[in-house]
Amino acid sequence: MRLVRFADGNRDPLGVERDGRVNVVESPSMDDLIGPGRDGIAMLGPVRERAAVARAESSLSVEHLSLLSPIRRPGKIVAVGINYAAHAAEGGRPAPADPVLFAKFPTSVIGPGDDIVWDPALTSAVDYEAELAVVIGRTCRRVDESTALDYVLGYTCLNDVSARDLQFADKQFVRSKSLDTFCPIGPVLVTPDEIPDPQALRIRSYVNGELRQDASTADMIHGVAELIAFCSRAFTLESGDVIATGTPAGVGWYREPKALLHDGDEVVIEIEGIGRLVNRCREEPTAGAS
Ligand code: MG
Numbered sequence: 001m002r003l004v005r006f007a008d009g010n011r012d013p014l015g016v017e018r019d020g021r022v023n024v025v026e027s028p029s030m031d032d033l034i035g036p037g038r039d040g041i042a043m044l045g046p047v048r049e050r051a052a053v054a055r056a057e058s059s060l061s062v063e064h065l066s067l068l069s070p071i072r073r074p075g076k077i078v079a080v081g082i083n084y085a086a087h088a089a090e091g092g093r094p095a096p097a098d099p100v101l102f103a104k105f106p107t108s109v110i111g112p113g114d115d116i117v118w119d120p121a122l123t124s125a126v127d128y129e130a131e132l133a134v135v136i137g138r139t140c141r142r143v144d145e146s147t148a149l150d151y152v153l154g155y156t157c158l159n160d161v162s163a164r165d166l167q168f169a170d171k172q173f174v175r176s177k178s179l180d181t182f183c184p185i186g187p188v189l190v191t192p193d194e195i196p197d198p199q200a201l202r203i204r205s206y207v208n209g210e211l212r213q214d215a216s217t218a219d220m221i222h223g224v225a226e227l228i229a230f231c232s233r234a235f236t237l238e239s240g241d242v243i244a245t246g247t248p249a250g251v252g253w254y255r256e257p258k259a260l261l262h263d264g265d266e267v268v269i270e271i272e273g274i275g276r277l278v279n280r281c282r283e284e285p286t287a288g289a290s
Contacts, residue, residue: 001048003154003189005030005072005111006065012072015060016051017188022062023054030070033137033153034240040153041137044191069111070156070189071135074242077104077183078231079131079160081173083246084219090254099222099230102173104160104244108183115282116161116267117181123163126261126281129247130205130213130269132198133158134224135189140237148228151237154189155198157269157277158244159205164253164260184269184279185242195273198224202272203248207265212255215248217271222246 002017014030015022025047033040033047081100082088088095110116118126137153160177161184167176177183195201198217205213222230227245231237252259261267263283270276 001044001051001191001194003030003047003070003191004062004065004187005068005070007068012068014047015065016047017062020062021059022065023051023059025050025054031072034071036075036238037139038239039138040239041151067112067187069109069185070154071109071185071240071242073109074106075238075240077106077108077242077244079104079173079177079244080222080227080246083221084215084248085221086215086219086249087247087251088221090249090251095221099227101231102177104183105174105178108178108180110181110184110279112184112187112277112279114184114279115181116184116261116279117282117284118163118179119286120283121285123165123179125164125253127162127164127252128205128207128212128261128267128269129160129162129251130203131158131160131244131247132201132203132217132224132271133185134198134228134243134245136237136239136241136243138239140228140232143229143232145225145229148225148232149192149198151228152192152224153239154191155195155274156185156189157187157271157274158242159184159267159269159277159279160244160247184277186277188275190274201274204270205250206268206270207252207259207261209266212252212259213248213250217245219248220245
């Protein structure tokens, strides 16, 4: 199933998209599927049934909907650094033996079509990172790699937007990757029945239509199942948590010359079998700042 959330007045219903048409599921909502203690995976059956019933009535064109991030507010966003060998190499770093984890704060999440916004007085080195995002569907603690994928609610695109000047000044990642709007997610959450192998997806990014990253999730150093198992040995993953699985080579910072993001740029993250996550960049000086 291809799940979307969209704005409809004061509501944000769940929809099931197929061939460009969306069947609205009045209940449950995406928020009913996720959150501590919830089992979103068990609720996919009822969602599927209700979408099938809705099909008899009026469906909506996805083109005319204002899509939102499939996950409004993740409990946590666990990001993985340096998880593609070619990206490690472009940064002059060795491939890490174990996954390198860091956090992006949930307040950074925006949806498809929302602007990535920054204050040019705070950062002047904003970069894109195309990533496969894994959304957890039920409580996951100390699981083996062999069963780890049973905890996946679905997959979507994520842009791990990064302020490189802050990242290198801080010598760690949290501030530089948690600025408000620095975590676009979407446009669709695709359930695992439609993505049986998350390590076989082409992943690309474009800036103003120019191809910047082009790789396969097969190139991950630590695959999705290993990442889930690794995380779950350290901390509990809950329904609605997001794992950003790392970015391939081709980020702007390591290009020659550097190719960072600027006001007005359009960034697209595209993953095979999921779709295209499109956001525009906007520099917004803080009012009153000199
Ligand atoms: Mg990243």
